Amino acid sequence: MSPFEPGGQHQSNWNVKLQNLEKWLKTNGDFTLSDRVILQDTQKSGRGLYLKTGKISRNEVLMTIPSECQLNxxxxxxxxxxxxxxxxxxxxxxxxxxxxxxxxxxxxxxxxxxxxxxxxxxxxxxxxxxxxxxxxxxxxxxxxxxxxxxxxxxxxxxxxxxxxxxxxxxxxxxxxxxxxxxxxxxxxxxxxxxxxxxxxxxxxxxxxxxxxxxxxxxxxxxxxxxxxxxxxxxxxxxxxxxxxxxxxxxxxxxxxxxxxxxVPYVDFLNHNADSEIYCSPQINRMKKGKYGLGAFSIVGGSHQYSQPGEEILLSYGAHSNDFLLNEYGFVLAENKWNYIDVSAHCESIIKELPIQDFLRKHDFWGEYTISGSDISYRLLVAIAAKVCPDLKKVEKFMLGYLTEASFDPAMKILLKSFMLDLAQQIKARIETIKKMANVDQLCANNILNIYQGYQMILQRHMAEMT
Known part of the structure; x- marks a missing residue:
């Protein structure tokens, strides 16, 4: 459904609520909304703000919500x-x-x-x-x-x-x-x-x-x-x-x-991993009205909106799909901020107590991650400690005097095995979810999306190791 197509009775009820909201905002403070944008409720993205006509440039004010209509x-x-x-x-x-x-x-x-x-x-x-x-x-x-x-x-x-x-x-x-x-x-x-x-x-x-x-x-x-x-x-x-x-x-x-x-109206804006270039919030504490903390505005970013029907986006922050799912209940098909928390898997292969004590002593136990762009330094240190019996040498790596190449080929071999094992676990988990009956399909698809994002991260790193 196009953002500008009506959606039957549902759309009619939504339009009434929206009219009441706008009337309330105008009655209780200095509410402004650009005539270049339109709010729609679509099947694909839910409620969202879209470009209706013209263009939106950097620092252009799209909307201002009075302090009296913010709930805090x-x-x-x-x-x-x-x-x-x-x-x-x-x-x-x-x-x-x-x-x-x-x-x-x-x-x-x-x-x-x-x-x-x-x-x-x-x-x-x-x-x-x-x-x-x-x-x-x-x-x-x-x-x-x-x-x-x-x-x-x-x-x-x-x-x-x-x-x-x-x-x-x-x-x-x-x-x-x-x-x-x-x-x-x-x-x-x-x-x-x-x-x-x-x-x-x-x-x-x-x-x-x-x-x-x-x-x-x-x-x-x-x-x-x-x-x-x-x-x-x-x-x-x-x-x-x-x-x-x-x-x-x-x-x-x-x-x-x-x-x-x-903030009413602002909470209709949806998120994208790159949306920091699109719009940003501003708070004017000089415009407090009778009460409240200041007018809340949304202004254009470096991206220039020019295509009618283009969705106006607001950054929720540099968040992975794991975070987005838990805080907001959605995930992105592609998310550059995704990472894998591999702490449990890493800790499970380090069974030697001297190594565990060494990593704890230096505050390098746990919080191991792999993102699309890198393998966390903490994980590399833990792997180095696993493959190198000389912990003094590992300490030099920890302090930046040595590079991970100093521990090859043992480090590369264990890292590749580590990621292959992870990939197999993720594949098995995906198959389990796909076979589940009587669960909400949207919720299942969200989790599958997270695991598929993990697969992409691992495939990228394993390809670089070959």
């Missing part, structure tokens, strides 16, 4: 303080709220009252946004007396089904069909997924007492929401936030992990 620690605190006047952070909380209790009381006056200064400040950006979005998006609609300011933004959030290619969700039990695929993940992906899942569980343990208090308060209303249901909503929200956050410095927070914001 500051704007969440501002909106919560409209219903909890005891919440007070200089320069952040609302000083002149026009919202007042009526005969039909907005439930947020009661529910946000438990969010004290100390509690809010102790929460990470992830934790506060999950709590806030959980109530505003998933709980508030059960009352007919109020509507969230953020509803137009929520309406274009991805569904949970659209996020279920993210492996950590398989671990957390939202998609039992894909759980067998987890065992087939490459080591780098599996470790990454386990780390995300552990963080999700930790964040839920922090906010669960707040959610339980809300559940107890529901008993005095007609709202019937269980803790189990709200946990599933929390998972949905967590991965919406994680897959769509963009960097911005949060003055109230100290950790680098807290420095992010959700």
């Amino acid at each position: 620690f500051h704007t969440a605190v501002y909106h919560i303080s409209q219903f909890n006047p005891k919440l007070s952070f200089d320069g952040v909380t609302c000083q002149d709220s026009t919202i007042a209790p009526s005969d039909e009381v907005d439930p947020r006056f009661q529910m946000y009252e438990i969010l004290s200064n100390e509690l809010v400040h102790s929460l990470s950006s992830f934790q506060l946004l999950c709590v806030y979005i959980l109530f505003e998006w998933k709980i508030l609609p059960h009352w007919n007396t109020a509507q969230s300011f953020w509803k137009p933004f929520f309406d274009v959030f991805p569904t949970l089904n659209e996020l279920e290619a993210i492996p950590a969700l398989w671990m957390l039990g939202t998609e039992e069909t894909n759980q067998p695929l987890f065992e087939c993940l490459p080591m780098a992906s599996r470790v990454h997924a386990e780390r995300i899942a552990a963080q999700v569980r930790n964040d839920w343990s922090v906010i669960e007492p707040i959610v339980k208090q809300w559940c107890n308060a529901f008993e005095d209303s007609n709202v019937s929401l269980t803790l189990a249901t709200l946990y599933m909503h929390f998972l949905h929200i967590y991965f919406v936030v994680n897959s769509r956050c963009l960097y911005i410095q949060i003055p109230l927070k100290d950790s680098i992990h807290d420095n992010f914001t959700l």
Whole structure:
């Protein structure tokens, strides 16, 4: 389907949501969008921004999103303080709220009252946004007396089904069909997924007492929401936030992990391994509006868009497919940032304790990788230690006094055998995945894509060794 072809009822519903989003952005700040671009929802790439006409040059502003319409620690605190006047952070909380209790009381006056200064400040950006979005998006609609300011933004959030290619969700039990695929993940992906899942569980343990208090308060209303249901909503929200956050410095927070914001419209831009040449974000802290951290703009890069229908791309960073799958739920057909984490395989062939102790002593144990362009120095040192009984000589190599050629031909022979063995393991894993039944095919194809990328890396290096 062309980016400019309608897509039936789905496209009609999407157009309505998009119109509501644009109206909301225009109403609540200085929203600009170039008339040369158009937003479309396509079967191939999902939601994305495309060139409609003309051209886009370096430093040309494609869009500007006002600070009031970005969702981050500051704007969440501002909106919560409209219903909890005891919440007070200089320069952040609302000083002149026009919202007042009526005969039909907005439930947020009661529910946000438990969010004290100390509690809010102790929460990470992830934790506060999950709590806030959980109530505003998933709980508030059960009352007919109020509507969230953020509803137009929520309406274009991805569904949970659209996020279920993210492996950590398989671990957390939202998609039992894909759980067998987890065992087939490459080591780098599996470790990454386990780390995300552990963080999700930790964040839920922090906010669960707040959610339980809300559940107890529901008993005095007609709202019937269980803790189990709200946990599933929390998972949905967590991965919406994680897959769509963009960097911005949060003055109230100290950790680098807290420095992010959700930006409507900008989160429609898709990623490419070379997209650093296409577009980049800019933050104007002089344009803060009534509240927030500054206007968020997207400007053109060195690539000049000139072909109608060309997709406007934004760099998510220099990330491998393992990273992209775990953080965003997609992979690229070709990705120059791919690498293979061969730590487990390397460590399995170094069984001699003196060699292990030597590598640990010099901080060269583990973190062994092979990319398309090189074999990591750490791996070469480990292989040298395996083939050379003179560890003093290996230490000189470690310090840069010798080259790997000093250990040939033994090093080349072991490296080639090492990579051939890896290639056979990868081939076997690919065959296993292809034979799997009753798993989501998109998720299976994503993992196959990662392994096929590994094969290309190994083939390139083995060809150079012949």
